[in-house]
Amino acid sequence: MTTGRAAPMPGEPDPVLLTPGPLTTTRATKSAMLRDWGSWDRAFNELTGSVCRDLVQIAGGAGTHVCVPLQGSGTFAVEAALGTLVPRDGKVLVPNNGAYCQRIGRILEKLGRGARMLDFPEDRPVDPAAVEDALRADAALTHVALVHCETGTGMLNPLDEVAQAVARQGRALIVDAMSSFGALPIDLARVPVDALVSASGKCLEGVPGMGFVIARREALERAHDHAHSLAMDLHDQWTYLERTGQWRFTPPTHVVAALRAALDQYLQEGGQPARQRRYEANCATLVHGMRALGLKTFLRDADQAPIIVTFHAPDAAQYAFRTLYEAVRAQGYILYPGKLTQIETFRVGCIGAIDARVIAGAVAAIARALAQMGALPSGGRA
Ligand SMILES: *Cc1c(COP(=O)(O)O)cnc(C)c1O
Numbered sequence: 001m002t003t004g005r006a007a008p009m010p011g012e013p014d015p016v017l018l019t020p021g022p023l024t025t026t027r028a029t030k031s032a033m034l035r036d037w038g039s040w041d042r043a044f045n046e047l048t049g050s051v052c053r054d055l056v057q058i059a060g061g062a063g064t065h066v067c068v069p070l071q072g073s074g075t076f077a078v079e080a081a082l083g084t085l086v087p088r089d090g091k092v093l094v095p096n097n098g099a100y101c102q103r104i105g106r107i108l109e110k111l112g113r114g115a116r117m118l119d120f121p122e123d124r125p126v127d128p129a130a131v132e133d134a135l136r137a138d139a140a141l142t143h144v145a146l147v148h149c150e151t152g153t154g155m156l157n158p159l160d161e162v163a164q165a166v167a168r169q170g171r172a173l174i175v176d177a178m179s180s181f182g183a184l185p186i187d188l189a190r191v192p193v194d195a196l197v198s199a200s201g202k203c204l205e206g207v208p209g210m211g212f213v214i215a216r217r218e219a220l221e222r223a224h225d226h227a228h229s230l231a232m233d234l235h236d237q238w239t240y241l242e243r244t245g246q247w248r249f250t251p252p253t254h255v256v257a258a259l260r261a262a263l264d265q266y267l268q269e270g271g272q273p274a275r276q277r278r279y280e281a282n283c284a285t286l287v288h289g290m291r292a293l294g295l296k297t298f299l300r301d302a303d304q305a306p307i308i309v310t311f312h313a314p315d316a317a318q319y320a321f322r323t324l325y326e327a328v329r330a331q332g333y334i335l336y337p338g339k340l341t342q343i344e345t346f347r348v349g350c351i352g353a354i355d356a357r358v359i360a361g362a363v364a365a366i367a368r369a370l371a372q373m374g375a376l377p378s379g380g381r382a
Helices: 027-031 042-059 074-085 099-111 128-137 159-168 217-222 234-244 253-269 271-292 321-329 356-373
Strands: 065-071 091-096 114-119 143-147 172-176 195-199 210-216 308-312 345-349
Touching: 027 253, 042 065, 042 210, 042 253, 065 074, 065 217, 065 234, 074 099, 074 172, 074 195, 074 210, 074 217, 074 234, 091 099, 091 128, 099 114, 099 143, 114 128, 128 159, 143 159, 159 172, 210 217, 210 234, 210 253, 217 234, 253 271, 271 308, 271 356, 321 356
Parallel strands: 091 114, 091 143, 143 172, 172 195
Antiparallel strands: 065 210, 195 210, 308 345
16 A cells, blocks of 8 residues: 555644645534535435525625535636626626636636726735726626635735625626635625625635535526526526525535534634634734744735735745745645746735644744745844
8 A cells, every 4th residue: 555655644733724725624623524414315405504594694695695505616616606697698897906816707708708807916906996987988897706805915805895886887796705705794784796705615614625605686596597507507506405405416515514513613703703803813923923034925914814925935046935835844834835927925824723823833934944945034033
């Protein structure tokens, strides 16, 4: 028998995942997967129902919105939301300040839906006034697709202001809230949004494998003949679920069970405000510690979401991300590469079942690694 080189030995702790998903989960969440569920069984149908009810509740969408779960990673749910809600002759305005905005553009192109990219610099938030001007200028635009937290950089985009602008212009808003839902305030009772997309393995701290779309009921009802694909048809998924209590195709049963356990812990911790406080403390500890080493953040503090932070790579010839990654990995932490094309950066996530003490340990590991490489910025202290 052969085992992977990097496979942990029995009893060895898992590395801390400082990435935007998969993330570090609690033992209780992992343990919830130690059961098998029948997909047609009443107990599993009730599990799905309770998860969906809680997700709508967390979003503030009770009475107006419904939750449609979908097998797969987050991108599957984004693609399904666009393909189901945007009519074949629809056209989507995509405010673009990063990699996940660009992914939405690529999806629309594949789906054959009209798209208009509205570009902003990667280090600037989306400007709601520019979105409103673009909508005024083009009557063919039916929807806007906004990325709330642009995980490519860590940028927080102004959801409320964009939503008000879109509503004033009488268009519909689809939000990729993948890396913000659960941690940052989103209240669908107050903010006009047709569909909000997120997934099990982000700020709710479940395991990856299930996306979900919290959609305005009327918008979904109208969307019965839009989808280009059977598996990606959220209207079909929703009506089948309503009728039978079951998923259309094999559900990710263990993922749903883990998400149920993660939601129980989420509610017990104090819900969204508590999650936001913990992530903000993680982010503050990270940024403060890294700045003390002489490292610089890519974004201004005012634009930074407490989800993931992009740092400029040290300006040293000896620096290579791979070397830093391996040296920090050997100390038990997993970093994330940068996603910017023009400049050398790396990212550190603040989310998952970790607290500021864990983050402080990660900063110390990064300091040791950079010192070993001879790449600690001048003025920094290990
Ligand atoms: C994680 C994420 C996604 C989905 O990515 P997957 O790899 O498909 O899970 C989409 N948008 C944003 C903003 C994300 O952070």
